[in-house]
Amino acid sequence: xxxxxxxxxxxxxxxxxxxxxxxxxxxxxxxxxxxxxxxxxxxxxxxxxxxxxxxxxxxxxxxxxxxxxxxxxxxxxxxxxxxxxxxxxxxxxxxxxxxxxxxxxxxxxxxxx
Amino acid sequence: xxxxxxxxxxxxxxxxxxxxxxxxxxxxxxxxxxxxxxxxxxxxxxxxxxxxxxxxxxxxxxxxxxxxxxxxxxxxxxxxxxxxxxxxxxxxxxxxxxxxxxxxxxxxxxxxxxx
Numbered sequence: 001x002x003x004x005x006x007x008x009x010x011x012x013x014x015x016x017x018x019x020x021x022x023x024x025x026x027x028x029x030x031x032x033x034x035x036x037x038x039x040x041x042x043x044x045x046x047x048x049x050x051x052x053x054x055x056x057x058x059x060x061x062x063x064x065x066x067x068x069x070x071x072x073x074x075x076x077x078x079x080x081x082x083x084x085x086x087x088x089x090x091x092x093x094x095x096x097x098x099x100x101x102x103x104x105x106x107x108x109x110x111x112x113x
Numbered sequence: 114x115x116x117x118x119x120x121x122x123x124x125x126x127x128x129x130x131x132x133x134x135x136x137x138x139x140x141x142x143x144x145x146x147x148x149x150x151x152x153x154x155x156x157x158x159x160x161x162x163x164x165x166x167x168x169x170x171x172x173x174x175x176x177x178x179x180x181x182x183x184x185x186x187x188x189x190x191x192x193x194x195x196x197x198x199x200x201x202x203x204x205x206x207x208x209x210x211x212x213x214x215x216x217x218x219x220x221x222x223x224x225x226x227x228x
Contacts, residue, residue, distance in 0.1 A: 089156070
C-alpha cells in the first residue's frame, strides 16, 4: 500500500495524558499537512511541513500541540495534557506540489475521557 | 480572508434523481484552486476534482459534473442519476497559491441516496 498511513487509528485516553500520532506520507511527497475534524464539521487546518520545515501553524494549534517531521519523512503530532475538547479525528495528508491534490490518510480518532 | 460555504447541510434524494451540491467561496487572490472531496462512511477523504481559477470550463466525469462560475464565486457539483453508493459527505475546498497549498474546507453536505 503506497497511500498515506496513520497510526494509531483509534486512541482512548484520560484527560491530562499525552498522546502521539504518527503519519507516513506517500514517499515522494514533500508536503505534509495535519488537519482536525470534529463531528459534522469540515477538516480544519492545523499545520504543514515542506520537507522537514514546519512552515505554518494555525492558531488552533495551542502550545499543548507539537508537530515534527524529522528528516522530511514521517511526521508526529503530539498533544500534551489532553482535554476533552481535543476529542476529534486527526487527519494527515500529503502532496507533491503546492496547491496540488492532497492525499489523505484514514485518520486517527482521539477520544479523551 | 478565505472562506468556503456549503449552505446545504443535508440532502436526501431517491436513487436515479439528479442532485446539485452548492459551494460558494471567498478569496482575495486572483490565483487559487478549488476542490471537491468525498468522505464516505468509512471516513477517508477521496479526491474528486481540482480546478484552477483561470479555467472556467465546466467538467464532466461520468455521472459527475462541475460548474465553476467566477462571477458568482461558486463551484457547484452535480451528480446525475444518483446511486446509493453516492451516499457520503461531500466537501468543497479552496487553496490559495500564497498559502502553501493548504486547503480550507467548507462544512460539508451530507448526501443520502435512498433506494
